[in-house]
Amino acid sequence: xxxxxxSAPRPRRRFLTEAAAGAVGACCAxxxxxxxxxxxLDPLSRSGGAGDWIExxxxxxxxxDGTPVRVTVISGRxxxxxxxxxxxxxxxxxxxxxxTDIVALHSVCPxxxxxxxxQTDRKAFFCPCHDSTFAVDGSINDPRSPSxxxxxxxxxxxxxxxxxxxxQNFRPGIPAKVALT
Amino acid sequence: xxxxxxxxxxxxxxxxxxxEVLFERIPGGARWRYVWGSTLSFCFFxxxxxxxxxxxxxxxxxxxxxESVYYIQHEMTGGWFLRGxxxxxxxxxxxxxxxxxxxxxxxGAYKAPREVNYWFGVVLLMITLGLGLxxxxxxxxxxxxxxxxxxxxxxxxxxxxxxxxxxLVVGGSDYGxxxxxRFFALHAGVLPGLxxxxxxxxxxxxxxxxxxxxxxxxxxxxxxxPDQVLMDGIACMAVLxxxxxxxxxxxxAELHAPADPTQPFNAARPEWYFLFLFxxxxxxxxxxxxxxxxxxxxxxxxxxxxxxILAAMPFIAGWRLGHRFNLGFLSVLLLGAALLTVKSxxxxxxxxxxxxxxAQARTEADRVVTLIKTAGGIPxxxxxxxxxxxxxxxxxxxxxxxxxxxxRYGGHDGxxxxxxxxxxxxxxxxxxxxxxxxxxxxxxxxxxxxxYGGTKFKTGKMVRYVQEKLPKLEAKHPGALESLIEAVxxxxxxxxxxxxxxxxxxxxxxxxxxxxxxxxxxxCHAFRKADDDxxxxxxxxxxSREWMVRLxxxxxxxxxxxxxxxxxxxxxxxxxxxxxxxxxxxxxxxGDTDPAARLKPVTAAR
Ligand code: FES
Numbered sequence: 001x002x003x004x005x006x007s008a009p010r011p012r013r014r015f016l017t018e019a020a021a022g023a024v025g026a027c028c029a030x031x032x033x034x035x036x037x038x039x040x041l042d043p044l045s046r047s048g049g050a051g052d053w054i055e056x057x058x059x060x061x062x063x064x065d066g067t068p069v070r071v072t073v074i075s076g077r078x079x080x081x082x083x084x085x086x087x088x089x090x091x092x093x094x095x096x097x098x099x100t101d102i103v104a105l106h107s108v109c110p111x112x113x114x115x116x117x118x119q120t121d122r123k124a125f126f127c128p129c130h131d132s133t134f135a136v137d138g139s140i141n142d143p144r145s146p147s148x149x150x151x152x153x154x155x156x157x158x159x160x161x162x163x164x165x166x167x168q169n170f171r172p173g174i175p176a177k178v179a180l181t
Numbered sequence: 182x183x184x185x186x187x188x189x190x191x192x193x194x195x196x197x198x199x200x201e202v203l204f205e206r207i208p209g210g211a212r213w214r215y216v217w218g219s220t221l222s223f224c225f226f227x228x229x230x231x232x233x234x235x236x237x238x239x240x241x242x243x244x245x246x247x248e249s250v251y252y253i254q255h256e257m258t259g260g261w262f263l264r265g266x267x268x269x270x271x272x273x274x275x276x277x278x279x280x281x282x283x284x285x286x287x288x289g290a291y292k293a294p295r296e297v298n299y300w301f302g303v304v305l306l307m308i309t310l311g312l313g314l315x316x317x318x319x320x321x322x323x324x325x326x327x328x329x330x331x332x333x334x335x336x337x338x339x340x341x342x343x344x345x346x347x348x349l350v351v352g353g354s355d356y357g358x359x360x361x362x363r364f365f366a367l368h369a370g371v372l373p374g375l376x377x378x379x380x381x382x383x384x385x386x387x388x389x390x391x392x393x394x395x396x397x398x399x400x401x402x403x404x405x406x407p408d409q410v411l412m413d414g415i416a417c418m419a420v421l422x423x424x425x426x427x428x429x430x431x432x433x434a435e436l437h438a439p440a441d442p443t444q445p446f447n448a449a450r451p452e453w454y455f456l457f458l459f460x461x462x463x464x465x466x467x468x469x470x471x472x473x474x475x476x477x478x479x480x481x482x483x484x485x486x487x488x489x490i491l492a493a494m495p496f497i498a499g500w501r502l503g504h505r506f507n508l509g510f511l512s513v514l515l516l517g518a519a520l521l522t523v524k525s526x527x528x529x530x531x532x533x534x535x536x537x538x539x540a541q542a543r544t545e546a547d548r549v550v551t552l553i554k555t556a557g558g559i560p561x562x563x564x565x566x567x568x569x570x571x572x573x574x575x576x577x578x579x580x581x582x583x584x585x586x587x588x589r590y591g592g593h594d595g596x597x598x599x600x601x602x603x604x605x606x607x608x609x610x611x612x613x614x615x616x617x618x619x620x621x622x623x624x625x626x627x628x629x630x631x632x633y634g635g636t637k638f639k640t641g642k643m644v645r646y647v648q649e650k651l652p653k654l655e656a657k658h659p660g661a662l663e664s665l666i667e668a669v670x671x672x673x674x675x676x677x678x679x680x681x682x683x684x685x686x687x688x689x690x691x692x693x694x695x696x697x698x699x700x701x702x703x704x705c706h707a708f709r710k711a712d713d714d715x716x717x718x719x720x721x722x723x724x725s726r727e728w729m730v731r732l733x734x735x736x737x738x739x740x741x742x743x744x745x746x747x748x749x750x751x752x753x754x755x756x757x758x759x760x761x762x763x764x765x766x767x768x769x770x771x772g773d774t775d776p777a778a779r780l781k782p783v784t785a786a787r
Pocket of ligand 1: 109110111112113114127128129130131132146147
């Protein structure tokens with residue numbers, strides 16, 4: 001294989017040249033590749049905002065009989081370069097769990113992220129994707145439900161006449177409730 | 182490991198290919214003069230790699246292209262470096278191509294039997310130029326937009342099919358979304374694809390005919406690997422180091438402010454390697470000899486003929502002295518291009534209008550970044566909308582257009598251009614400040630061109646008051662003039678004065694009394710209360726935003742100059758400017774341009 005007439009007698013020099021050629025080549029390819037990868041990995045160094053408190057509804061709009069009401073969460077949102085003051089960022093169900101207590105249930109199914117619907121006739125939540133069902137308080141009410149956990153609750157505060165919410169998204173598919181960053 | 186390699190080799194013949202690649206014979210051994218082709222391949226490799234990564238962040242549409250490039254350049258980690266590499270390697274590629282071509286001609290490597298290979302080289306040259314041209318538009322900034330507009334309108338002068346061709350290139354009758362999608366598809370798909378095919382053919386033919394070895398041989402024959410590979414590698418490394426140096430030095434590629442088709446952009450120039458063509462088109466002989474066909478001849482026929490001669494060089498070389506002719510032709514061509522480039526750069530350097538436009542472009546580029554950072558992002562309408570609402574940018578522009586034929590701003594037209602005509606109205610830089618007012622109230626200055634010198638008020642009551650009465654009043658009430666100035670300036674409420682307003686209160690109070698009593702200003706002016714028989718502009722809210730907007734809107738209003746108005750148009754009443762535009766000019770003159778105060782970072786609201 002070694003057909004080169006001048007390198008056969010000087011294997012040491014040949015080895016050094018080979019090593020140098022390889023190193024230089026790797027360096028030349030490495031710099032552009034690395035610069036591209038660094039930019040590509042950029043999303044890892046960004047977090048999705050840590051759930052600010054958002055005013056979502058008037059207390060009076062939440063039915064007193066414990067029926068959940070569907071509410072669209074409007075918030076500021078950054079999408080790469082675009083910054084918007086007020087766009088829909090998610091949907092939650094608000095419900096009275098007591099005379100003065102209000103709970104919020106995330107509409108995203110903890111199983112695989114589909115939109116969970118509230119069915120008034122059955123007085124229960126139902127996810128159409130893989131048939132998870134949840135009781136009106138968000139807990140799993142059918143052992144055959146594939147969802148690994150109850151519907152996700154969100155932090156709620158009643159301030160004066162309005163309901164404030166700490167809106168977050170959670171990782172689907174696992175038993176634990178872990179906020180997405 | 183060995184077994185794995187064997188397994189693959191039996192199925193792919195990989196080792197044979199590798200062997201052929203690495204052990205091609207080089208008669209006379211490795212030499213530095215053979216490195217050019219490899220550096221070009223290397224550049225193309227870098228462009229593919231960096232281009233793919235840029236692609237992952239780029240958004241080709243008229244209201245997101247600039248914004249996505251902004252994000253790459255100013256927000257993404259290392260984005261500026263990635264973009265800078267792509268930008269400067271493109272430049273390096275053009276330089277290396279010329280060197281490669283030069284060497285091929287000098288060494289006679291284009292002659293039989295390598296004609297076809299040479300033609301592939303010429304095709305590669307054209308593809309590279311095409312990549313440079315299409316890439317220049319993609320950031321959708323003022324610079325790329327302006328330059329590409331010129332380039333595409335040149336397409337339109339092709340006889341017959343020109344207009345249709347232009348429409349196809351632009352993707353419609355005007356620039357827009359489809360201009361970008363089309364340019365991007367060319368830049369990232371069609372041209373690189375053609376290039377890969379052409380490079381493959383070029384290299385395959387090069388292998389078939391072997392290297393054009395330079396006689397006499399200095400060393401025994403050798404293989405490509407490792408000696409020539411090392412030399413090529415070092416050459417590529419030198420290119421890379423240069424490019425990295427340029428990238429770091431310029432902090433990546435320049436990004437101008439977002440394109441705005443409604444604004445003239447006088448700093449538009451093509452990329453430097455097209456400057457010679459740009460300058461060539463401006464040469465007088467084109468129009469002198471060919472009249473209105475000058476553009477066609479200069480932009481299409483002559484470059485076409487040059488390309489034709491380049492392509493015909495292998496045949497020309499067959500004639501006696503043909504090779505000499507080729508060498509001479511190429512030298513003249515390169516020298517001519519170099520001279521034209523220098524000519525273009527020098528005429529730009531000595532053109533104050535162009536320099537002002539470049540400075541303005543830089544200001545706008547920096548400003549839009551400040552605005553975005555302050556607002557915490559770009560609104561959905563795009564970044565151009567931020568600039569359109571910004572007094573620091575729009576103010577001087579409107580001033581130059583609408584006010585600077587009479588007024589000056591610090592001696593110039595608001596954008597740095599100094600007119601040879603004398604002004605016929607006051608200089609409005611620092612209008613509303615104590616310094617400005619003090620100048621007006623100085624007997625030796627009041628008839629300067631910066632104040633009333635150019636107006637009919639030069640011989641008016643106010644000038645007589647300042648020159649005759651004021652010195653006596655000043656002597657009679659020492660120090661009172663200063664407090665008077667403070668009191669009137671307090672009306673303006675300029676942003677620069679706000680911090681210290683509280684501390685000046687006693688002085689202002691004293692001044693307010695002086696205005697109405699000892700100095701008798703209210704004999705003519707109204708001040709802080711309605712005054713029906715006031716004959717001069719009201720001093721209530723003097724130089725405040727509201728006062729100025731009202732004055733500009735209608736100086737003939739009784740609160741201002743009324744019947745005595747001297748040539749100043751009623752901008753709002755006559756429909757010359759909208760209220761919003763007047764507000765922007767006024768905010769700019771008043772120095773009310775701090776983005777932090779104007780753009781609250783967007784917050785959630787129900
Ligand atoms: S996503 Fe809801 S059940 Fe699967």
